[in-house]
Amino acid sequence: MEELRLNNTLVEDQQGEIYAPAEQSKKIFKQHFYIESYGCQMNFADSEVVASILQGAGFGPTINQEEADLILINTCSIREKAEQTVRKRLTTFKSLKRRKKSLLIGVLGCMAERLKLKFLEEEKLVDLVVGPDAYRSLPSLIEEAAGGQKAVNVLLSREETYADIAPVRLDSNGISAFVSIMRGCNNMCSFCVVPFTRGRERSRDPFSILQECRELYENGYREITLLGQNVDSYYFATSQETSTSFTFAGLLEQVAKIAPDLLVRFSTSHPKDITDEVLFTMASYENICKYIHLPVQSGSSRILQLMNRTYTREWYMAKVDRIRALLPDCGISADIIAGFCTEEEIDHQDTLSIMENCKYDFSYMFFYSERPGTLAARRYTDDVPEGIKKRRLEEIVSLQNRLSLESNKRDIGKTFKVLIEGDSKKDSAAWKARNSQNKVVVFPKENHAYKKGDFANVTIMDCTQGTLKGKIIVH
Ligand code: 5AD
Ligand code: SF4
Numbered sequence: 039m040e041e042l043r044l045n046n047t048l049v050e051d052q053q054g055e056i057y058a059p060a061e062q063s064k065k066i067f068k069q070h071f072y073i074e075s076y077g078c079q080m081n082f083a084d085s086e087v088v089a090s091i092l093q094g095a096g097f098g099p100t101i102n103q104e105e106a107d108l109i110l111i112n113t114c115s116i117r118e119k120a121e122q123t124v125r126k127r128l129t130t131f132k133s134l135k136r137r138k139k140s141l142l143i144g145v146l147g148c149m150a151e152r153l154k155l156k157f158l159e160e161e162k163l164v165d166l167v168v169g170p171d172a173y174r175s176l177p178s179l180i181e182e183a184a185g186g187q188k189a190v191n192v193l194l195s196r197e198e199t200y201a202d203i204a205p206v207r208l209d210s211n212g213i214s215a216f217v218s219i220m221r222g223c224n225n226m227c228s229f230c231v232v233p234f235t236r237g238r239e240r241s242r243d244p245f246s247i248l249q250e251c252r253e254l255y256e257n258g259y260r261e262i263t264l265l266g267q268n269v270d271s272y273y274f275a276t277s278q279e280t281s282t283s284f285t286f287a288g289l290l291e292q293v294a295k296i297a298p299d300l301l302v303r304f305s306t307s308h309p310k311d312i313t314d315e316v317l318f319t320m321a322s323y324e325n326i327c328k329y330i331h332l333p334v335q336s337g338s339s340r341i342l343q344l345m346n347r348t349y350t351r352e353w354y355m356a357k358v359d360r361i362r363a364l365l366p367d368c369g370i371s372a373d374i375i376a377g378f379c380t381e382e383e384i385d386h387q388d389t390l391s392i393m394e395n396c397k398y399d400f401s402y403m404f405f406y407s408e409r410p411g412t413l414a415a416r417r418y419t420d421d422v423p424e425g426i427k428k429r430r431l432e433e434i435v436s437l438q439n440r441l442s443l444e445s446n447k448r449d450i451g452k453t454f455k456v457l458i459e460g461d462s463k464k465d466s467a468a469w470k471a472r473n474s475q476n477k478v479v480v481f482p483k484e485n486h487a488y489k490k491g492d493f494a495n496v497t498i499m500d501c502t503q504g505t506l507k508g509k510i511i512v513h
Pocket of ligand 1: 116117229230231333335373374375404405406407408409
């Protein structure tokens with residue numbers, strides 16, 4: 039999933055409409071929580087589950103830290119830098135607590151799970167430490183913490199999917215929503231801390247997923263992203279007796295059938311698990327977006343083996359060819375790691391050449407950061423000097439910049455049906471939208487009566503590396 043982001047989990051959307059107005063919240067709730075999320079989209083989705091649990095316990099959301107009785111930070115451990123950012127943020131919150139003694143500070147998510155009690159030893163002003171599978175216990179933990187005890191629950195579960203909890207949409211534009219369909223990961227990529235912080239993989243009951251999606255559609259949402267660490271291995275046995283079950287392809291199809299004007303996306307796909315069945319399903323429904331995030335991590339078969347990715351360079355490229363054969367207009371993006379243990383120049387060249395070969399529309403690119411407890415940390419030496427990691431990463435980034443620009447240039451002259459997400463950040467006289475391939479499309483509003491959440495046909499006239507620039511076509 040994506041690089042670390044900061045989100046002041048706000049209740050205001052880009053156009054200033056308020057979904058859970060702070061003023062209204064003040065009247066309903068006596069106590070307030072402020073939450074910030076870091077890391078992948080799963081964390082953002084989890085914060086919405088947390089918000090729902092907290093509302094049930096009498097805490098309303100606030101966007102104002104000073105007003106909060108409880109400050110929560112939903113953390114990420116994927117790279118060391120992500121953890122450093124969280125620690126810096128905690129310093130600010132701790133200074134608020136020095137001024138307001140009753141303020142409670144809680145650490146949620148992957149860092150809570152990874153560091154457990156150590157967190158409380160290291161960060162004395164933190165009151166709660168709650169792992170990703172323990173959010174239901176938040177109300178009782180808050181009570182404990184308010185009574186002056188340190189409250190910790192970092193138990194991982196084999197069953198918890200929060201299936202019955204209706205997330206409270208935070209920081210929402212009212213158009214796009216994330217729906218979590220599974221939790222955890224069984225893959226054990228050697229560099230990755232996620233299997234340790236989020237536990238074993240488990241799939242959520244499909245009926246609760248479909249109900250959540252239907253409700254979102256009825257409430258005006260027009261784009262749903264089905265989320266999981268590895269969505270293609272989604273599997274849910276609905277009846278043992280009749281041995282009926284849902285695979286990811288089956289689930290995707292049912293979500294797509296909710297309404298033709300509900301766009302469906304998903305993330306993330308492990309190349310080893312995405313099946314032809316999923317690709318055929320994507321091809322059969324116009325409203326399933328033609329975009330696949332397919333992390334490659336490295337282009338060298340030797341490094342891929344050390345990473346425990348279970349595919350070779352050739353196998354991955356054949357998968358991309360298969361996608362292109364079945365879905366010729368599909369956007370493809372990747373995650374790429376530079377400077378994994380033992381990586382030589384020749385391996386790095388393999389990464390650059392696989393990028394050229396696959397022509398990624400965009401990528402999320404990182405240099406390797408050793409994570410304590412992972413297989414790589416235990417078995418291999420983090421032996422690529424930092425300077426070399428950074429240089430290789432720069433080469434990867436500049437190649438991707440060229441590939442993105444080339445990809446966007448190929449779209450000039452094409453017409454896309456796009457979903458309007460809101461005003462363009464740079465120009466309120468223009469709309470920001472997204473096409474099926476997940477590219478941002480910006481175009482002047484002119485005098486057309488479009489609004490956020492509408493679909494428009496836009497012909498691409500120009501582009502930058504990150505944006506397509508178009509013009510509305512009225513048929
Ligand atoms: N160092 C650098 N990048 C990592 N990722 C996961 N673990 C690490 C690590 N230890 C990247 C992978 C993954 C994405 C979510 O983060 O590319 O797909
Ligand atoms: Fe980490 Fe690999 Fe699981 Fe992704 S598939 S979360 S990289 S272990």
